[in-house]
Amino acid sequence: MTAARTITFTLNGQQVSTAIEPHRNLVELLQRFDLFGARESCGQGLCGCCTALVDDVAVSACLYFAVWVDGKSVTTIEHLDADGALSPVQQAFIDTGAFQCGFCTPGFILMSHQLLKEHPNPTDDDIKHYLSGNLCRCAAYPEIIEAVKLAARKNA
Amino acid sequence: MSEVGRELPRLEARAKVTGRAEYTHNLRLPGMLYGKVFRSTVPHGRIRGIDTAAARALDGVHRVITGEDIRKLIPEPYYGPAFHDQPILALDKVRHVGEPVAVALAADPHVAERAVQLISAEYDELPAVYDEVAAMQPETVVHDTLRPAGTFADLKHLKGRTGTNVALDYHLRRGDPDGAFKAAVHVFEHTFKTQQCLHVPFEPFVAVAEPADDTLVIHTSNQTPSFVRSEIARLLGWPENRVRVKVPYLGGGFGAKVYVKLEALVAALALLVRRPVKIALSMEEQFYVITKHATTFRIKSGVSAGGRIVARACEVLWNGGAYADIGPRVTQKSGFTSPGPYDIDNVRIDSYELYTNRTPAGALRGFGIPQLVWAYESHTDLIARELNLDPVTFRRKNILHEDRPQASGTAMKDAAIAQVFETLAARMGWGDKEPFDGGGNTIRRGRGIAIGFKASISPTASVAIVNVSADGSAVLYTSTVDMGQGSDTAYAQIVAEALALKAETVRVVHPDTDVTPYDMGTLGSRSLFHMGNAVRLAAEDALTKLRALAAEAGLPEGTNYPPAEIFKKRFGMQAGNVIGTASFVPGYKSPDPQTGLSDNVTPFWMIGGAGAEVAVDIETGAVRVEKLVNAADCGRPINPAVARTQLSGAAIMQLGFTLSEIMQLDGGQVTNASLADYKIPGIRDIPPMINELVAAEQHSGPFGAKGLGESGTFGVSPAIANAIHDAVGIRITELPITAEAVLRALRKQQGRPLEDAA
Numbered sequence: 078m079t080a081a082r083t084i085t086f087t088l089n090g091q092q093v094s095t096a097i098e099p100h101r102n103l104v105e106l107l108q109r110f111d112l113f114g115a116r117e118s119c120g121q122g123l124c125g126c127c128t129a130l131v132d133d134v135a136v137s138a139c140l141y142f143a144v145w146v147d148g149k150s151v152t153t154i155e156h157l158d159a160d161g162a163l164s165p166v167q168q169a170f171i172d173t174g175a176f177q178c179g180f181c182t183p184g185f186i187l188m189s190h191q192l193l194k195e196h197p198n199p200t201d202d203d204i205k206h207y208l209s210g211n212l213c214r215c216a217a218y219p220e221i222i223e224a225v226k227l228a229a230r231k232n233a
Numbered sequence: 234m235s236e237v238g239r240e241l242p243r244l245e246a247r248a249k250v251t252g253r254a255e256y257t258h259n260l261r262l263p264g265m266l267y268g269k270v271f272r273s274t275v276p277h278g279r280i281r282g283i284d285t286a287a288a289r290a291l292d293g294v295h296r297v298i299t300g301e302d303i304r305k306l307i308p309e310p311y312y313g314p315a316f317h318d319q320p321i322l323a324l325d326k327v328r329h330v331g332e333p334v335a336v337a338l339a340a341d342p343h344v345a346e347r348a349v350q351l352i353s354a355e356y357d358e359l360p361a362v363y364d365e366v367a368a369m370q371p372e373t374v375v376h377d378t379l380r381p382a383g384t385f386a387d388l389k390h391l392k393g394r395t396g397t398n399v400a401l402d403y404h405l406r407r408g409d410p411d412g413a414f415k416a417a418v419h420v421f422e423h424t425f426k427t428q429q430c431l432h433v434p435f436e437p438f439v440a441v442a443e444p445a446d447d448t449l450v451i452h453t454s455n456q457t458p459s460f461v462r463s464e465i466a467r468l469l470g471w472p473e474n475r476v477r478v479k480v481p482y483l484g485g486g487f488g489a490k491v492y493v494k495l496e497a498l499v500a501a502l503a504l505l506v507r508r509p510v511k512i513a514l515s516m517e518e519q520f521y522v523i524t525k526h527a528t529t530f531r532i533k534s535g536v537s538a539g540g541r542i543v544a545r546a547c548e549v550l551w552n553g554g555a556y557a558d559i560g561p562r563v564t565q566k567s568g569f570t571s572p573g574p575y576d577i578d579n580v581r582i583d584s585y586e587l588y589t590n591r592t593p594a595g596a597l598r599g600f601g602i603p604q605l606v607w608a609y610e611s612h613t614d615l616i617a618r619e620l621n622l623d624p625v626t627f628r629r630k631n632i633l634h635e636d637r638p639q640a641s642g643t644a645m646k647d648a649a650i651a652q653v654f655e656t657l658a659a660r661m662g663w664g665d666k667e668p669f670d671g672g673g674n675t676i677r678r679g680r681g682i683a684i685g686f687k688a689s690i691s692p693t694a695s696v697a698i699v700n701v702s703a704d705g706s707a708v709l710y711t712s713t714v715d716m717g718q719g720s721d722t723a724y725a726q727i728v729a730e731a732l733a734l735k736a737e738t739v740r741v742v743h744p745d746t747d748v749t750p751y752d753m754g755t756l757g758s759r760s761l762f763h764m765g766n767a768v769r770l771a772a773e774d775a776l777t778k779l780r781a782l783a784a785e786a787g788l789p790e791g792t793n794y795p796p797a798e799i800f801k802k803r804f805g806m807q808a809g810n811v812i813g814t815a816s817f818v819p820g821y822k823s824p825d826p827q828t829g830l831s832d833n834v835t836p837f838w839m840i841g842g843a844g845a846e847v848a849v850d851i852e853t854g855a856v857r858v859e860k861l862v863n864a865a866d867c868g869r870p871i872n873p874a875v876a877r878t879q880l881s882g883a884a885i886m887q888l889g890f891t892l893s894e895i896m897q898l899d900g901g902q903v904t905n906a907s908l909a910d911y912k913i914p915g916i917r918d919i920p921p922m923i924n925e926l927v928a929a930e931q932h933s934g935p936f937g938a939k940g941l942g943e944s945g946t947f948g949v950s951p952a953i954a955n956a957i958h959d960a961v962g963i964r965i966t967e968l969p970i971t972a973e974a975v976l977r978a979l980r981k982q983q984g985r986p987l988e989d990a991a
Contacts (some may be wrong), residue, residue, distance in 0.1 A: 078622075097491045101343075113258070114251070115252075116256075116258060116436070116484070118292075118435045118516060120516055121434075123907075124908060126720045145665075154250075154251060154252035163247070163250065167250040168253065170246075170250050171242045171247070171250055172242070173674065174243075174874050176249055177719070177882060178434075178436070178482070178485045178486075178717030179245070179248075180484030180485060181284055181435055182249050204916075205916050205917050209916055209917055210410060211916070212908070213431060213437070213916075214434060214487070214913065215882045216436050216882040216885035216914060217917045218885065218918060219881060
C-alpha cells in the first residue's frame with residue numbers, strides 16, 4: 078500500500094488537514110472526522126447513499142478518492158443544520174414523511190439541495206432527473222417528490 | 234383517544250434527516266479488527282484443502298481463520314432457527330457459491346480484503362441441484378443427514394433422515410377433494426413459477442462482537458436480538474446472561490436480517506482473537522446470504538356449473554437453497570393459505586421445502602405469501618376468463634366472508650377481505666358505465682385485480698416494560714427493532730394514549746438484551762399487534778401501580794393527580810419509579826399432523842390487494858404500469874400517515890420483484906450480484922398510485938390496530954399479469970415479467986416465436 082499524503086481542505090466550513098493513503102475514498106476520510114452521514118452501500122456510485130458535496134456539487138463519495146478533495150470544500154449532511162435550524166429540504170422530508178429506514182436519506186437531501194439551487198421551481202421531470210441517481214429500498218419515492226416540491230414552495 | 238390516530242412524524246425524524254441516526258454500520262471500537270470473508274467458488278464440493286499461508290504472511294494481517302479453527306472453540310458449530318444445518322464457516326463441504334470458507338482479520342479492512350485474495354481452496358466438486366422440481370428426486374442430496382433444531386414439533390420426524398432434500402413437507406386435507414373434483418363441471422390446472430430474488434437492504438449485513446471478561450457483546454444490524462442471544466449462548470454453551478445483543482436503527486431489513494446471519498461468525502472470531510471484530514458485507518456479498526424462495530406452484534380447481542369453486546388442490550415446491558434458515562416455517566405457515574381467500578369446502582395442500590445448491594432462502598416481506606398470491610390470483614383470473622365471467626364478479630361469488638372457516642379450519646375474524654376487494658374494484662372504476670379504454674395500434678391497455686391474505690405468526694411471545702420516572706416522563710423498553718417501519722413512533726403513541734402523555738415525550742429504548750425484555754423478533758408484520766399489545770398492557774400496568782402509589786401517599790381515590798405530584802407526595806421529593814410490565818402470548822393450536830387442520834391457527838389475519846392498469850407495447854413487449862391501486866386492512870391505524878407509506882413502499886418493492894428483479898444463475902454462479910445488474914425500482918419506475926387503508930378494526934389488537942408491513946406486496950404481481958392478459962391476451966406464468974418475456978409470449982401467440990440467441 079502506498080504512503081499517506083497530507084491534504085488540506087475545508088470540511089463543513091472549517092479548514093482541516095490530515096494524512097491519507099491514495100487508495101482510500103471520501104467516505105473513509107469523512108469517517109475519520111466522525112461523520113457517518115455519507116454511507117457506502119452499493120460501492121458503485123449507483124445508490125447515492127454516500128453523497129457528499131464537493132465545491133457544492135454532489136459526488137458519490139464511494140467512488141471519489143479522498144486525496145481529490147485537497148484544496149477543495151466538502152459539505153456533508155451534518156452541516157445543513159449548523160446554525161441549529163433544519164434546512165427547508167430537511168424539514169420538508171420530515172413534514173411529508175419522505176423516509177423510512179433513513180439510510181439513503183442524507184443522499185437524497187443533499188441531491189435535492191443541489192437541484193433546488195439550480196432549479197428553484199423544479200418540474201416533476203426535473204426532480205426525477207436529479208434524483209435518478211439515488212435509490213431508496215424502502216421506496217419512499219412518492220413522499221420524496223412531495224418533499225422537494227414542498228421545500229421549493231417554502232424557499233419561494 | 235387523541236394520541237392514537239395522530240399523524241405525528243417519526244420520533245427519530247430529526248436524527249435521520251441530519252445523518253446522525255445510529256446504525257451498526259457506524260460503529261468502531263478501540264482495538265477493533267475487520268474481518269473479510271473468503272467464499273466458495275463452487276456450488277457443491279468436498280473441501281480438499283485451504284491454503285492460507287500467503288494471506289497470513291501479508292503485512293498487517295492479524296490472523297486467518299477457517300472452519301477447523303472454529304470447531305476448536307465450538308465443537309458443534311452449526312446454527313439455524315429450524316435446522317442446525319449451517320456451519321459458521323464451511324466444514325468438510327461447501328453447498329453453494331459464496332458460502333463463507335475462511336476469514337482474514339486485520340486492523341485495516343483493505344489489508345483484510347487483500348489477504349482474502351491470497352487465500353485459495355481446493356474442492357472435489359460434487360454434482361449440484363439448483364431447481365426445486367429436480368430437488369424432489371434424491372439423485373443429488375445437499376445434506377447427507379437432516380438436522381432439525383428441535384424447536385418446532387412438526388420437524389421432529391425429519392431428524393436423522395437421509396437421502397432426501399425435503400426439509401419440510403406440510404399436508405392439509407379438508408373435505409373430499411377427490412370426490413369434489415370428480416363432481417365438478419369444470420376443472421382447471423395451471424403451473425406458476427417465481428424467481429429467486431433478494432432484499433438488498435442498503436445497510437448491508439454488519440455485526441461487531443466485543444469480548445469482555447466472561448461476557449460477549451454483539452452489536453448487530455439484526456431483526457431478532459432475543460434469538461441471537463439464545464442461539465449464540467447455545468453455540469457457546471453459555472447461559473444467556475453472558476451474551477448481550479444490542480441493535481440500533483437498521484438501514485432496512487425486509488426479513489433479511491432475521492435469526493443469525495453474521496453474529497455467530499463475529500462471536501467466534503472475537504473469542505478466538507480476544508479483540509473486537511467487525512464484519513461489514515459489501516452489496517455484492519449480500520447475494521450470498523439470504524434470498525426469497527423461488528417456487529413452483531401447481532394449482533388445480535374444480536368449479537360448479539354456477540361458477541362456485543368447489544375444490545382446489547395446491548402443490549407448492551419452495552426452493553430453500555443450501556441451508557434451511559426459516560424456510561420450513563414459510564412452507565407451513567404460508568402453505569395453509571395456498572388456496573387463497575376463497576370459500577372452498579374441499580382442499581388439498583402439499584407444500585415442500587427443498588434444499589438446493591443455491592444461496593439460502595428465507596423470509597422476505599410476506600413470508601412466502603406473494604409467491605402464493607401470484608399463483609392463485611393468476612389461476613383464479615384464468616378460470617374467470619375461461620368461463621367468460623368478469624373476474625370481479627367471479628371473485629365476488631367465491632370470496633371468503635367473515636366467520637367462515639379458511640382452509641385450515643380457522644374462522645375468519647376481523648378480516649376485511651370483501652371491503653379490501655370492493656375498495657380495489659371501486660378505485661379501479663370496475664363497473665363504471667364508461668367502457669375501459671383498451672388502446673389501439675401498437676399500444677394496448679388492460680386492467681387486472683388481485684387480492685391475498687396472510688396469517689400472523691404463532692406461537693409467539695412479546696414482553697414490554699414501561700418505566701414512569703418521578704417527573705412523570707415515560708421510557709419504554711422493548712426488543713422490537715425499528716428498521717424503518719416506525720415501531721418506535723407507534724409504540725410511543727400507544728404508551729402516550731394509555732398514560733395521557735404526548736407521544737413525542739415518550740422515549741423508546743432500543744434493543745439491548747441486558748436491558749430490554751424478550752421478543753420473538755421483528756418479523757412477519759407481527760410487532761404492532763403482538764408487541765403493541767404488550768406495550769399497551771405494560772402501560773396500563775404502570776397506570777395501575779401509579780394509582781396504588783397515590784393511595785399509599787394518602788391521595789383521595791378517583792382524582793387525577795399528575796404522576797409527578799404522586800411521586801413527590803409519596804417520597805417527599807422528586808424520586809422513585811413505577812415499572813409497568815406485561816407479556817403478550819396469544820392462543821394457538823398447532824395443525825393436526827394428519828390433516829393439517831387447526832381451528833386456531835393465527836391470532837389475526839392480514840388482507841392486501843392491488844389493481845393495475847397497464848399499457849403493453851406489442852412491438853417491444855415493454856409494459857408500463859399506468860395506475861396502481863393498493864388497499865389493505867390494518868385494523869385501525871395508530872399512525873395513518875406512516876401506515877400509508879408502509880403500504881406504498883411494500884407495493885413498490887413488489888413491483889421490482891414483478892417487473893425486473895431476478896438473481897441470475899449460471900452453473901451455480903450468481904452473474905448479476907450488484908445493483909448495476911440487479912435492477913431495483915428507482916424514482917422513474919414509480920407508477921401513479923392510490924394507497925388506501927380500509928376502515929376496519931382488529932378487536933384483539935392494541936386500540937384496534939394490526940400489522941401492515943407486508944400486506945402491500947400481496948396483490949401486485951398477479952394484478953399486473955392479469956392486466957397484461959386483459960390487454961394482449963397472453964398469460965405470463967413466471968416472474969419477473971420482463972419485456973423479453975412479454976415479447977416472447979406475444980410472438981408465440983402470433984405463431985412466429987423468437988429464436989433463442991446463439
